[in-house]
Amino acid sequence: MLSVLRSVLYMPILKWKMGERRAVGSLPPAQHDIVAPLFIIPPVGAFDHEEKRALSPAEHITSFGPRLYDACGKRVVFVDGLHIDDDIYRLERETHPLTELLERAHLFGAIACPATSMDRSKQYQEAVARFCNRDTRLPICIRVTPRQLESPTLSDDLQTLMVAIDCTPERAVLVLDFAAMQIVDAEGFADLVATAINTLPLRDRWLNIVTALTSFPDRPKVKAGECMRVPRADWEVYKALINKHDQLARFPAFGDYANEYPIFREAVRVSPVAQFRYSTSKEYLIEKGRTTRKPNGYGAIFPVADALAAKDDFAGPDYCEGDRFIYELSKRQRGHSSAPTWRWASTLHHLTLVCRSMRALFGRSDKVEPAEPKQDSLFADLPGVERGEQ
Amino acid sequence: MITTDRQYAVTKQRAEEFRTAIREFKELDLVKAGVDPIIVSAQRASLVEQFHELEQEIEQYETLKSGEQTTLLADDVADLGRKLIEGRIAQGLSQKTLAERLGMKEQQVQRYEQERYKTASLSRISDVARALGLTLQAELTIGARSDRDANSFATSFDPKKLPLKVMRDRKWFDLFDDLPTGEDLEKAMAFVLPALNGPHVHAMHRQVVRTGSKVDDYALLAWKACILHKARKIAKPLNQYPTLDAEFIHDLVALSREEENGPVLAVQRLRDRGIPVVFERHLQGTHLDGAAMLLDSNTPVIGLTLRHNRFDNFWFVLLHEIGHIVLHRDQGLLDGFFDDEAATPKERVEQEADDYSQNAMLSMEIWMNSFVRYSRSREDIREFARKHRISPAIVAGRIRRERKDYTIFSDLVGQGKLSPMIEQAGLLEA
Numbered sequence: 079m080l081s082v083l084r085s086v087l088y089m090p091i092l093k094w095k096m097g098e099r100r101a102v103g104s105l106p107p108a109q110h111d112i113v114a115p116l117f118i119i120p121p122v123g124a125f126d127h128e129e130k131r132a133l134s135p136a137e138h139i140t141s142f143g144p145r146l147y148d149a150c151g152k153r154v155v156f157v158d159g160l161h162i163d164d165d166i167y168r169l170e171r172e173t174h175p176l177t178e179l180l181e182r183a184h185l186f187g188a189i190a191c192p193a194t195s196m197d198r199s200k201q202y203q204e205a206v207a208r209f210c211n212r213d214t215r216l217p218i219c220i221r222v223t224p225r226q227l228e229s230p231t232l233s234d235d236l237q238t239l240m241v242a243i244d245c246t247p248e249r250a251v252l253v254l255d256f257a258a259m260q261i262v263d264a265e266g267f268a269d270l271v272a273t274a275i276n277t278l279p280l281r282d283r284w285l286n287i288v289t290a291l292t293s294f295p296d297r298p299k300v301k302a303g304e305c306m307r308v309p310r311a312d313w314e315v316y317k318a319l320i321n322k323h324d325q326l327a328r329f330p331a332f333g334d335y336a337n338e339y340p341i342f343r344e345a346v347r348v349s350p351v352a353q354f355r356y357s358t359s360k361e362y363l364i365e366k367g368r369t370t371r372k373p374n375g376y377g378a379i380f381p382v383a384d385a386l387a388a389k390d391d392f393a394g395p396d397y398c399e400g401d402r403f404i405y406e407l408s409k410r411q412r413g414h415s416s417a418p419t420w421r422w423a424s425t426l427h428h429l430t431l432v433c434r435s436m437r438a439l440f441g442r443s444d445k446v447e448p449a450e451p452k453q454d455s456l457f458a459d460l461p462g463v464e465r466g467e468q
Numbered sequence: 469m470i471t472t473d474r475q476y477a478v479t480k481q482r483a484e485e486f487r488t489a490i491r492e493f494k495e496l497d498l499v500k501a502g503v504d505p506i507i508v509s510a511q512r513a514s515l516v517e518q519f520h521e522l523e524q525e526i527e528q529y530e531t532l533k534s535g536e537q538t539t540l541l542a543d544d545v546a547d548l549g550r551k552l553i554e555g556r557i558a559q560g561l562s563q564k565t566l567a568e569r570l571g572m573k574e575q576q577v578q579r580y581e582q583e584r585y586k587t588a589s590l591s592r593i594s595d596v597a598r599a600l601g602l603t604l605q606a607e608l609t610i611g612a613r614s615d616r617d618a619n620s621f622a623t624s625f626d627p628k629k630l631p632l633k634v635m636r637d638r639k640w641f642d643l644f645d646d647l648p649t650g651e652d653l654e655k656a657m658a659f660v661l662p663a664l665n666g667p668h669v670h671a672m673h674r675q676v677v678r679t680g681s682k683v684d685d686y687a688l689l690a691w692k693a694c695i696l697h698k699a700r701k702i703a704k705p706l707n708q709y710p711t712l713d714a715e716f717i718h719d720l721v722a723l724s725r726e727e728e729n730g731p732v733l734a735v736q737r738l739r740d741r742g743i744p745v746v747f748e749r750h751l752q753g754t755h756l757d758g759a760a761m762l763l764d765s766n767t768p769v770i771g772l773t774l775r776h777n778r779f780d781n782f783w784f785v786l787l788h789e790i791g792h793i794v795l796h797r798d799q800g801l802l803d804g805f806f807d808d809e810a811a812t813p814k815e816r817v818e819q820e821a822d823d824y825s826q827n828a829m830l831s832m833e834i835w836m837n838s839f840v841r842y843s844r845s846r847e848d849i850r851e852f853a854r855k856h857r858i859s860p861a862i863v864a865g866r867i868r869r870e871r872k873d874y875t876i877f878s879d880l881v882g883q884g885k886l887s888p889m890i891e892q893a894g895l896l897e898a
Contacts, residue, residue, distance in 0.1 A: 224839035225851055259842040262871050267842055296844070 080285060082154065083217050083251055087112040087436040089156075089288045089333040090429055091255075093342065094119050094142075096126075097421030101336075103149035104399050104426050109433040110153055112442065114251070116193055116219060116333075119179065121161035121342055138162075139175055143182035146190055156219040156251070157183075158193035161342065163202045174205040193219035193253075194243060196226055196235050206243040217285055218245055221255045233279035247283035253333060256291040257340045261311035268318035276327045290333025291315060292340065293362075294355075300366040302351075305385065308362045313435070320439065332436060336428045337362055350417040352378035354404065357428040358391045359435065376414040383407035393427070400426035469765070470529040471553055471581055472563060479522055479529075482708060486519035503714045504831035506823055511714050514794045518709060521798070532557040540602075548593060549585030555602045569599040629686040630656045634751055640694055656690075662700075663693035684753025688806060691751050692759065695771035699744035699763050706766040710742045712794055717787075717828050724783050724829075724859035731782050731886060732893040738770070743793065745770045745786070747896050754806075758785040760792040761804035768793040768801060774890060776809070779882035780865020784825050785809055791824030792817070829862050841867060849880060 092098040094117045102115050119138065126133045126141075133141070146155065159176040176192055183190035192206045206218060220239065226232060240246065254274060261267050271289055275281070293311035300306040316332045323329070337355035352367035352374075367382035368374045386392055387408035395405035400423035406412045437443065470476050493515065498508045531537055532554055540551045540558070556566055563581065567574040580588055585596070597604045632652050635641065641655045649655075720737055723730045735745045744763070750756040750773035759771045770789045772782070785807065792805045796817050805817070826832060835841065840852040840863065849867070853860040864880035890896055 224843070225848055228838060256839065256842075258844050259839070260844055260871060261842055266836075270837065270839060273837070 080215065080217055080249060082111070083114060083285050085111060086114040086251075086286055087331050087440060087442070088432055089114050089116055089251070089253065089290065089331055090432070091116045091118065091253075091290055091333055091335050091340070092425070093117070093338060094157075095421070096418040098336065098338075098425050099145065099149040100418075100422045101400070101425035101429055102155070103151075104422070105429055105433070106398075109430070112433060112436060113429070114154060114156065115150075116156040116158060116253070118158045118160070118342075119162050122164075139178045139182060142179050142190075143184075143186035143188060146183050147186040147188040150188060152187065152189055154189045154191060154217065156193045157190045158219075158221070159202065159205075160195070160198065163199050174201050176202060176205040177208055180205075180209055189216070191216050191218055193221055194239070195221045195223070196239050200242075203239070203242040206245075210243055210245045210249070214249070217249050217251055218243065219251045219253060221253045224256055227254065227274050236279050247280045248285055250284060251286045251288060252278070252284040253288040253290050254330070255333070256289070257335075258292050258294070258296065261291075261293055261315060264311055264314040264318045267315050268322065271315070271319055271330075272322050272325055275330060276325070281327060287328055287330040288333040289316065289319065289330040290335075292335040292338075294335060294337055294339055295362075296339045296341065298364050300353075300364050302366055302368045303381075303385075304366055305389075306364040306366070308364070310357065310359070310361055313359070317439070332432065334432065336425050352376070352382050352420070354379075354382055354386050354420060355424045355428075356386055356391065357424075357431050359431070361391075363389075363391060370417075376416060379414050379420060380407060380410065393431075398426055398430040400424065400430070469550065469553065470525050471557065476526070476529050478707070479526055483519060483522040483526060486515060486522060490515050490519060498714060502831075503718065504827040504833075506827040506832070507714050507717060510791070510794050510824055511712075514711070514797075517797060518711075529557065533560065535560070549580075549583075549588070552585060552593065552596050552600065552602070553581050555597070555600045559600055561600065566596070566599060570595060627653055627657050627660075630660065631684075631687050631690050631751055632656055634687075635659065635690055638694075640690075640697075643697070659697070660689050660693040662696050663689055682753075683755065684751070687751040687753045688756075691748060691754055691756065692761065692771070692804060692806075694748045695746055695759065695769060696761070696763060698746040698748065699767075699769040699771075702739065702746070703744045703763055703767050703769075704742055706742045709766050709797065710768070710793075712741070712790060716741070717790070720790075721783070721787070721829055722857050724779070724862055725853075725857060727859075729889060729893065730859065731779065731786075731889060732895065734786065735890075735893075735895060738790075742766075743768050743770060745772065747772050747774060747890055749773055750775050755808045757781065757807055757809040758789050759804055759806045760789040760796075760801060762797075762801055768797075774887050777884055777887045778865070779859060779861035779886055780868075781809060781881075782886050783829060783859070783862055784865065787825035787828045788821045790828070791821035795820055795824060826866075829858055830856055830866070835866070841870060843867075844876075846877065846880060849877065 090102070090113070092102070092115055099117065102113075105113060119142075126138075157176075157179060159179060162175040162179075180190050180192060192209050194203060194206045209216070210218060220236075222232075226235065229235065240250075254271065256271075259267070275287065275289070278284075278287070281287075291312040293308065295306075295308050298306050298308070312334050313332075319326070320329065337357055349369055349371040351369050354363075354365045356363040356365060363386070365382050365386045368378040370376045370378050383404050387405055392404070393401050395402040403412070403415075403419070403423040404427075407414070470479050490512070493512055495505075495508050495512060498511075499505050535558060537554075537558055540554050542548050542551045556563070563577045564574045567577040570577070580592075580596075585593060588596070594604070630653075635656055636652060640659060641652065720734055723733045723737065726733055738745045744767070746769070748771060756773050757775050758773065761769050761771070763769045770786065770793070772785060772789075774782075788807060788809070789805070792801055796805070799817055805821070807818070807821075823832075826835075834856065838852065840848050843849060846860075849863045850860045853863045861881045864877035868874050868876060868881070
């Protein structure tokens with residue numbers, strides 16, 4: 079299991095919402111080997127689109143297992159419970175909510191591994207330690223912020239953390255999590271990241287290293303009927319970083335926040351605006367439509383799909399299921415669906431784009447070779463037995 | 469200028485002290501201790517510059533005393549006073565002896581010499597020359613102008629272009645009680661005289677004005693004069709040009725963390741060091757944030773306008789002007805540096821003062837190696853500022869400048885808070 083994580087090239091950091099997790103589930107198997115998603119569990123009071131109401135902490139935890147398995151099956155995913163590491167959640171349960179989440183996932187056959195950081199509560203770290211002791215084959219994830227990276231005590235802090243969670247670097251994916259940065263100069267930023275990687279404590283021992291960043295804007299101001307374009311500076315930084323291959327002691331995997339801004343905002347019960355967030359190799363496009371309030375209704379998504387599908391940036395219906403959905407909307411071949419589905423389509427397109435870009439960057443094919451039947455390997459050296467025959 | 473044997477002895481002693489300070493200056497130790505290399509270099513350069521100046525003054529005095537110089541040339545009437553002093557020294561006469569010959573008190577001669585005979589009448593100057601046994605000759609050339617006067621604002625000066633209404637509205641004529649009574653125009657002329665024809669100011673065109681816009685020279689002159697008047701009211705007499713070493717600058721910048729009154733404390737600290745820092749709102753057509761100039765040879769002055777009313781701007785401009793004081797005493801400080809912070813520096817001296825200011829607040833090396841430059845997080849900015857003992861306003865201000873986006877982090881730069889603070893401290897009046 080740990081070896082699988084070594085070959086991961088992409089870690090999308092996603093909010094635990096319906097559209098996003100279904101997008102992960104919709105990624106074709108050919109992409110699974112290079113993707114290890116990290117889901118952030120929402121804070122108390124977050125609106126659940128499936129139930130169409132705000133769930134209580136207990137309900138969020140209870141629904142986690144089946145939903146994760148439905149989306150991701152037996153693929154390794156990471157789960158960060160930073161927003162549920164507080165008294166509101168802890169007081170409702172006897173065990174830490176993180177433990178409950180992970181056990182729920184295990185119960186339903188999913189493989190959820192915890193993500194932590196150096197600033198979590200003692201109880202949270204104990205929950206991670208319990209996971210580490212339960213199954214030594216499974217990885218964990220450690221997120222490091224820029225402030226922590228620049229701290230003179232980083233090495234000691236990491237060592238202290240590893241002791242607290244009873245883990246070793248060989249089992250941990252280290253995420254240098256820059257979150258939302260204003261990148262005015264990709265080369266300059268890449269230089270800083272390269273230096274950070276090269277001087278990381280225990281650099282060569284980590285299971286994998288990820289540099290996560292987004293240039294997706296916070297609260298983009300776009301009028302209905304307009305399209306905002308924002309440069310994908312996060313991708314430019316990563317390419318600039320990889321270009322410094324002769325200076326890099328270790329190649330990091332790429333992490334981003336898909337087409338979302340990292341911060342959780344308080345969910346308010348308003349009718350969503352029809353929009354698609356669409357990624358290209360160079361830009362995030364925010365194609366904005368009207369509100370779905372009456373008289374527009376959810377049909378407000380049709381003109382948005384029309385506008386997007388008409389653009390040269392549109393990858394076409396065969397790119398992925400998400401693009402097919404957008405195309406069919408533009409052709410009126412399907413119903414308008416709902417906001418989570420629109421988000422599913424946008425997110426799936428983005429994940430597919432990044433997977434293909436990473437494979438191209440590193441020359442990794444996405445062909446899935448059929449697994450060699452185990453029985454045949456036992457008979458391979460015996461005369462008169464052809465492969466595939468019992 | 470050394471004018472007495474006593475001053476000569478003191479100056480020699482000071483020169484020796486500077487020589488020792490330069491010899492024992494350990495750049496590497498200061499850099500290792502965390503002082504920015506640019507500040508270290510500026511400090512050393514300042515020590516060297518002051519040492520050379522003292523050496524020049526000593527050499528000039530010794531030459532005069534030797535009696536070798538028998539002719540003293542003045543290019544301008546304004547230089548006459550200085551030449552009378554040189555003549556006295558060359559004759560081997562003390563101020564006391566001259567006073568006796570003139571039938572006046574020694575203190576009167578001292579006063580005349582201190583102000584370079586600026587207030588002495590022509591007949592008094594003639595008396596002094598006679599008492600010294602000097603022959604005065606004047607050569608006046610019709611038509612041709614000297615290089616210095618070729619583009620001189622002073623030679624084409626039209627007092628009617630002074631901003632009389634503003635000067636009246638701001639009650640400048642009431643603030644300063646050494647002005648003549650009479651019409652406003654006459655008062656205005658007397659008001660701007662120190663800035664225009666003082667011994668340390670020759671021509672407006674030699675002032676360095678950093679601005680992206682067209683400047684109203686008369687408004688600039690009036691503002692400068694106001695700054696000098698205000699500075700003179702609070703200036704302490706100094707025997708030597710103030711030294712601003714790295715430690716002083718470091719402690720000054722640390723005051724930026726005092727949210728309640730950091731700027732006020734900084735102004736007081738500089739005033740205590742002998743550098744008057746005074747405030748006067750800019751005049752229309754001047755586009756000024758601040759200025760540095762000399763009140764006399766030993767007293768630099770900083771004038772600030774509070775035009776942008778923000779903490780980050782205050783600290784940048786203050787340290788920029790300090791940069792001029794430290795680095796450019798002989799490269800224009802006599803005439804003054806007038807700065808619009810937003811304008812691109814066109815002259816080397818402006819870039820040097822910018823670099824000084826930036827590095828005094830936070831070393832460029834630390835800045836360029838930090839992720840905070842790219843951050844969108846207020847918490848990151850506050851933490852970074854705390855770690856480096858500077859105000860979050862300075863960090864936020866620097867980020868805004870680099871990103872050319874002055875809409876971000878407005879809450880951190882203290883927009884609108886500076887003027888009330890300065891006003892409450894009574895610093896706007898004097």
